[in-house]
Amino acid sequence: MNAVKNNWKKRIAWVLTICMIQMVIFQINGSKVAYAETAPPSALSLEVKSAILIDAATGQVLYEMDADTPRQPASMTKMMTEYLVLDAIRDSKLTWDELVNTSKYASSVIGSGQMIAENEKLPVKDMFALMSIYSGNDGSVALAERVGGGSEDNFVKMMNDKAKAIGMSDKTSFNNATGLTRADLKDYASKTYTGENLMTARDVGILAKNLIKDHPEILNYTKITSQKLRPADKAPMTNWNWMLEGYKDSAFRKGYAYQGLDGLKTGHTDEAGWCFTGTAERNGLRLISVVMGANTEAKRFDETRKLMDYGFNNFENKQLVNEKTALDGAKVASVKKGVELEVPLVTKNAVSYIVQKGETATDLKVETTLVDESKRVAPIKKGDVLGTAKITYKNNTQSVDLIADADVEKASWWRLMFRAIKDFFVNLFSDIKSLF
Template sequence: MVIFNINGSKIANAEVASSPLSIEAESAILIDATSGQVLFEKNADAAREPASMTKMMTEYLVLDAIKEGKLTWDELVNTSKYASSVLGSGQMIAENEKLPVKDMFALMSIYSGNDGSVALAERIAGGSEDNFVKMMNDKAKAIGMSDKTSFNNVTGLNREDLKEYASKTYTGENLMTARDVGILAQNLLKDHPELLNYTKITSQKLRPADKSPMTNWNWMLEGYKDSTYRKGYAYQGLDGLKTGHTDEAGWCFTGTAERNGLRLITVVMGAKTEAKRFDETRKLMDYGFNNFEKKQLVNEKTALDEAKVASVTKGVELEVPLVTKNGLSYIVQKGEAATEFKVETTLVEEGKRIAPIKKGDVLGTAKITYKNHTQTVDLIADADVEKASWWRLMFRAIGNFFSNLFSDIKSLF
């Protein structure tokens, strides 16, 4: 099997592992959550209906709004007629009922509530699902999802199920490829790891007075390990991410699990039964954890031989030491020595390397390539450089003038 990056570029020209996998689903993918390396794929670029996996993008934009201060967890959100009447999973809130964002989000992420999803989307987008859908499609492009992905609603329901609420602006059905779902999940976890605090919950009441709790549709959650009915599906380290099902989409699941510092993301689309989507996910997870491991190739705050210093203009010092801002890790087959890699460095233009410079300022980038898979890390100043006084700069200029003059004279003889 050949390893690829999530965007489709080949990582290794040689066979790195003999894959025993035969995945019984229309499409699937297995990736490393940190680097985006693809460890297995099947029909990963075929566009299919994602059903409720659509809600990962809805969750993404809600969490963005909270992070940007446009929304708070305790703010009350009103339930419109549309939100209260939408079919499918949920159907737990009444028209004009108000619940805090945190409860609406729990309804969406734990119970896959279509009602909570619509209510949150309408709150963020001024009461218009179409406005929110535009945000979804814009976000998809911004994080590198392909043109095969398109959204027309926030829940993943079919237009037929939405009836009079189906968009007149965005026609067709929601479509995503397994690769694009992987890209979405990877970016969502990178930008909002707090999502896992919700997706790992097996059951929770929406309101304290409710008779029954919302039950998570994800049977593989590690939290189900003591469940009478689901312990046979519970998977060590699995804490998310999103199920989905419609008659047209089949049974779908995006899973994520972490073991020994390695977090994997799986996507299964178009499985034949509810249980099969979890069976196939287990195959993918076992294959990833049993055959691959993370290797740290570059440590955080490390000086690279290819760019140990950067020249500085108008500084007390003429150079500043450089180190990597972050570390970089790669996924390799277990037992493989990750010792040879290529480094290509680029400094920012000289006009941007002018004192004063503060420790931590980004002064360049390094592209680290291992087996044709490239990641980029910022190169940052490892010390402050104060701006030189005009007196120092004048004498430095005079010194440079005479140094160049003597060199020119010497070259005549």
Template sequence: MKLEAKAAILIEASTGQVLYEYNADEALPPASMSKMMTEYLVMEAIKSGKLSWDEMVTTSKYASEVIGSGDLLAEGEQASVRSLFEAMSIYSANDASVALAERVAGTEENFAKMMNDKAREMGLSPQAHFINATGLSRADLKQYAPKELQGETLLTARDAALLAYYIIKDHKEVLEFTKIPQKKFREKDASPMVNWNWMLEGNKDNLYLKSYAYPGLDGLKTGSTKEAGYCFTGTAERNGMRLISVVMNTPSEPKRFRETAKVLNYGFDNFELKQVVSANAEIDSLKTVNIKKGVLTSVPVVTEKPISIVAKKGAAAEEFKIAAAPVGEESLVAPIKKGQVLGTAKVTYNGTEQTVNLIAAQDVEKGSWFRLFFRAIKDFFVDLFNGS
């Protein structure tokens, strides 16, 4: 696949499997794609109860003066967390992003430190670095540039995809915001905030954008500056499979969407999410696990949940290798409770692995000393005769 982009990647959203990558580990300026981390931390604060959607936030002087997209808020103006989040996720509003960051962490620089801490927690690359809530460069921030945090905001394409993976995994409700094509910030406003994401499926009836509208696409974040070029992290779902794509440093605004369509088409045309093992299923190589000191000497085990793997369309069943093993003997002692983890099963396909717990399908009570005594005698004589 030939792309007009400096870096790109495509992953499946439920497993994180990489389906395509190009220069995915070079750290580049992400521009407003870095707001995905701002969105994540705000939604985390809401989920934990530290913030509520209806809380009113007062705009600081800095938030009202920050350059770039937005220009919605005046100093001292109040807006709800929900309204600010809509402005950030629909319109990529820098003023709303700063206002939310200051509310969560006191200062934007403290918020950026939280962003970096979360990046480490998520396992983003060592190159991943944030200096603010918006993705603006140090030069753009002028007197508001951070004093303690050095350098510039940087992400690899793999970092951006992983960040999108965690947002969708932990805070999928973000898509209810990012899929909105346009909305007024205030009811009295003359014109609405128009989503910078031209590919939204909701644009299919838009006279000017319908040629870009992509079936199933409902997010996630655009970004552009002189240094970053035109970037886009997109996500779309079709036939039960959700993909996440990233293109960085494309040469124009239309091009970032055309290149994204190429990447997503490659994924949907060539791959499918295949359920290899269902929940509560037996694994042929380990249908039961031997246990000690129980009224029974073994217990049937089944999968705790299903295993699905993204595979090439038409992949044969024998391409999926399934192996199973019990846990250590010290854990295989009665009493056993139904649902207790007694082993693991691993499915391997084309270098990709998925693992699921094997759990007890029934309770097994501890055997009485009398039962265990006579079982020991029986086992002794069985071993004696087998050895003769």
């Protein structure tokens, strides 16, 4: 009998041991999955010199690594060249079909491109494709000279002015339209703008954000995997961006193709290393990543994947303030010469932030400013802008207009007269009362 009991005890012990081992294995595996999905920034272990990950809509920073050290950006410089060309088209100073001449400088510049001959004329749209798809230095110089009134130096001044206008730091400076070094350009290096092109990763992110915001059509070019420059060309221009979603069926690039990725700009020189500004959109969330100084061509894409995975796995776009919301401290605004003396205020638009998935967003800081009272005079229409609110969440600030939530009619002269009489006597009695 004791032997039977002992056998049962041994069996139960074995079952419990096996269950405990399975539970431990499950917990270990489970923790690995959870860690992969919610890995903190310190766990990314990026093998680059600088990096940043931002929300394309707001510029909110989700990750950064040495993002404020100025470095040579190589051909990522061309994003500013693209920006100014698209500005010129928007402002009717240039058209897509206008023929652009190729100078001796443009035709002889080294590096990527070397596809157009001196005095060859191509439409802006083809030059732009050469620059944006194939990173053509020749097309970039030709367009820069055209927009700069025949001078790349004039164009460089526009580049530096634009950098200041969109909030890039004084650590950023441009001296050519391509991102090539002075040694690469040799006799064509600027005599006016010395030094090398420099940008911080943060400034590259600011440039990319504003480029996409002001000219979303840029993505129609940057997402193209290959395209012929001229119909008669035997071989197409091939995009250097291996991560384009369009490469998902490519025999050579499908291992790098990334869901939703449609831009933006690669760059490489011996001095800069391998650089890449990527942008991808999933479920209404567009991210922009920047890596600078990778040591191989493939590594810049591997590290970008880490950044993008971290962003899409851990963050979501969340509406923290609804449209037409009355904010504490600014629920009404005084009105002069109206039937009513106050008008209710609400936010014009909703305000959204990027938050960690599952996070309950609280601790919003709100700072409101009303327009001068000289502008808050009846009649006021529902929807009129009467102020702004700066809403801050975790050091990220957005502004939203405050609008009237009702009409306020102008008071008649009769009503205004009696109101003035009433105010006179109220003030008089108040003054008399203060004497005692």
